[in-house]
Amino acid sequence: MKKELIFLGPPACGKGTQTSKLAQYFNFPHVDTGSLLRAEISAQTENGKIAKSYIDKGHLVPVNLVASIIKDRLSQPDCKNGYILDGYPRSVEQADMLTKINEELDNGEKSDFRAIYFDIDTEILISRIVNRRSCPKCGEIYNLKFKPPKKDSLCDYCGTQLTQRKDDNEETAKARFDTYYSETSPLIEYYxxxxxxxxxxxxxxxxxxxxxxxxxxxx
Ligand SMILES: [Zn+2]
Incomplete structure (x- = not known):
């Protein structure tokens, strides 16, 4: 049966790593909404051009347009046996749209839809975030607690001094979690x-x- 998988989880919960792994494991496309939108824009498709006109004005891309872009993507042949959708839905309105899209694409056939929620304590996440370091040269990501560099704050691969992203601090992290939880709790209820x-x-x-x-x- 076709597997339709979506993921809910706070920032730094490890969702990205796990969903990529899962996509490889099942050989399903990993549809990341942000990248999808950027790809449409750079390919200058009809939808991409409309999306860009909103972004250029500093507006959000309308929900209907995002839904239409996602529907186009999910109707591609490589999604026939299943897909992994990341970064969508973000609201109950979008969740309703996705339900409709799936119904249309399933075309009466039974499918296996699951919303997988990565449940994790906020304190653990904050500790992951504040200990995160990256190599400005090769992009390798480290964590002082969970994946420390071999030599004090130097990249294992290229020896460059590791840096910390400015928004990887406790205050910013907490604000991001608040937004996340208020956005996501209705979705958890919904599913x-x-x-x-x-x-x-x-x-x-x-x-x-x-x-x-x-x-x-x-x-
Ligand atoms: Zn490096």
């Missing part, structure tokens, strides 16, 4: 009511989370 919410414990190592993820995706 719970539809009986397709799967929650996984997102604390622990990448391998531990991966095991839990496979369990809820494959059961």
């Amino acid at each position: 719970k009511n539809k009986n397709c919410l799967k929650t996984i414990d997102a604390s622990g190592s990448i391998d531990e989370v991966w095991e839990r993820l496979l369990k809820v995706v494959e059961d």
